[in-house]
């Protein structure tokens with residue numbers, strides 16, 4: 001019987017059924033970071049447990065690292081304590097830690113793929129909701145909580161109920177100036193922030209076939225914002241080409257065997273999906289959020305919703321709540337909304353290709369007066385690649401602050417924060433109230449090139465017009 | 472490894488009076504910005520124990536005579552408020568092994584059981600009797616029997632209920648999913664051996 005990739009990976013990793021009906025699922029790769037793992041290690045110590053597969057556990061530090069200070073100790077003693085704790089835990093339990101001194105540190109969802117740790121047909125878990133990113137490689141990747149981190153550390157398994165699979169096909173070709181970020185914002189807008197509850201999303205179709213791995217990661221990254229527990233793209237030649245020669249990729253004869261195995265994990269033609277959604281690529285336009293969840297999005301030429309025109313009571317109250325917080329005018333065009341901060345980075349759009357694409361348009365331009373613009377590479381390797389390409393220079397010349405690798409202003413657990421009710425054009429993934437470090441701070445999610453357009457004009461703008469992209 | 476079968480435990484007690492003691496009182500939200508749950512014990516009941524300048528307020532936990540207590544006794548609806556796991560963690564890290572109250576908030580109760588902290592529900596008069604005995608002599612040993620659902624102290628015995636599912640879980644050492652997952656380890660190894668990327 002033909003099977004989906006999800007089904008194949010699930011079957012291969014299902015250890016046994018548990019008393020409560022869930023499955024004990026083997027987790028092949030466990031990624032950890034400083035925020036959610038320390039308590040789990042505390043639990044391990046309390047219970048006298050050992051890490052079952054330390055060689056399948058990899059750590060990095062991302063959330064709390066200051067991006068304007070490399071040397072330790074950090075100014076925030078709590079950040080330093082979290083760093084020290086992770087270092088200690090990794091040393092004690094024999095876990096590989098991509099510490100800053102290794103030159104491989106970065107946001108966990110950028111480091112895994114970069115190192116070739118993220119591979120097709122595997123299961124991956126990490127105490128972080130955006131673990132879905134790794135699905136870009138045809139892995140089934142789950143964000144988990146602290147107690148589950150402990151479970152995976154100790155048993156390399158976790159208890160999980162099986163998901164349904166929704167196939168999302170995007171046919172045709174994206175128009176110029178439309179990016180992977182717009183694709184996922186469009187999907188979330190169409191299906192809702194809870195639309196994916198109980199599902200894994202399988203993304204496919206011509207648009208995904210043509211996408212680079214970086215673009216596939218951008219889409220899979222935000223599966224969680226659509227409520228899906230996981231999201232993936234079937235592995236293909238693009239996937240294999242990306243993985244070839246990476247530090248943790250199989251070598252020599254093992255490479256050929258691995259590729260054959262990976263190829264066979266892709267969904268079989270005619271396999272069963274619990275739901276199917278088809279989207280026409282030509283319908284996708286540059287998209288911007290106006291509200292306080294990633295589903296509250298409009299295209300750049302639309303107007304801010306008006307609660308008076310809502311068709312249901314729920315819709316009315318959600319628009320009212322969002323606009324009260326966002327301080328945007330109902331019915332006004334989103335285009336032209338003044339911004340205070342431009343943030344480029346995060347596990348959604350903090351990879352080399354993102355900076356490369358922006359640099360193409362930023363060259364010879366300057367950030368508008370009064371706008372604070374920061375560019376934060378997602379990893380030290382991204383930073384190095386950008387330096388080799390001379391991109392850091394282009395960003396600095398344009399008036400961006402060019403920072404060290406980390407999560408930075410995506411959630412502001414480090415010193416990079418919005419102040420007061422500043423409005424930020426952001427390439428990150430969440431626009432929740434207070435997400436960027438100020439309880440009244442406001443976030444508009446958009447593609448990196450749209451962030452750049454907002455940065456240079458000082459207001460939300462159509463990047464296709466600002467940068468003269470033919471459309 | 473298997474989890475401890477918690478069918479009975481003994482220790483000294485301390486009585487913290489009051490009803491509706493919420494999780495914010497147990498561990499104020501600002502202490503959740505922590506590296507490990509380990510340090511949380513220090514901040515247990517922080518804002519009712521400490522003045523702004525760091526000096527002590529009158530509170531049973533600040534009295535040296537109750538220093539060795541491992542059983543926390545309180546009033547009705549203990550642990551209400553937010554569902555933060557940090558509250559039972561703080562109680563456990565402080566050194567408490569069990570909580571006795573007139574009643575508990577649902578989520579708090581469940582969180583406690585997952586951590587292997589038995590919660591006993593006893594009548595107000597009975598808790599008052601235990602509290603009086605401790606007050607008279609803090610060295611009086613309490614024996615909390617999960618299986619028999621009773622507390623014995625100073626030659627007396629009072630009824631103390633433990634909910635059936637929790638009792639079963641504690642007595643059989645199944646209070647945390649980790650137990651069942653660990654039991655599956657031989658099967659985990661078999662499954663892993665069949666996967667090329669793990670077998671290598």
Ligand code: SF4
Pocket residue numbers: 062063107108109128130346347348406407410411428429
């Ligand atoms: S970049 Fe943002 S979303 Fe990604 S892991 Fe860091 S904090 Fe989370």
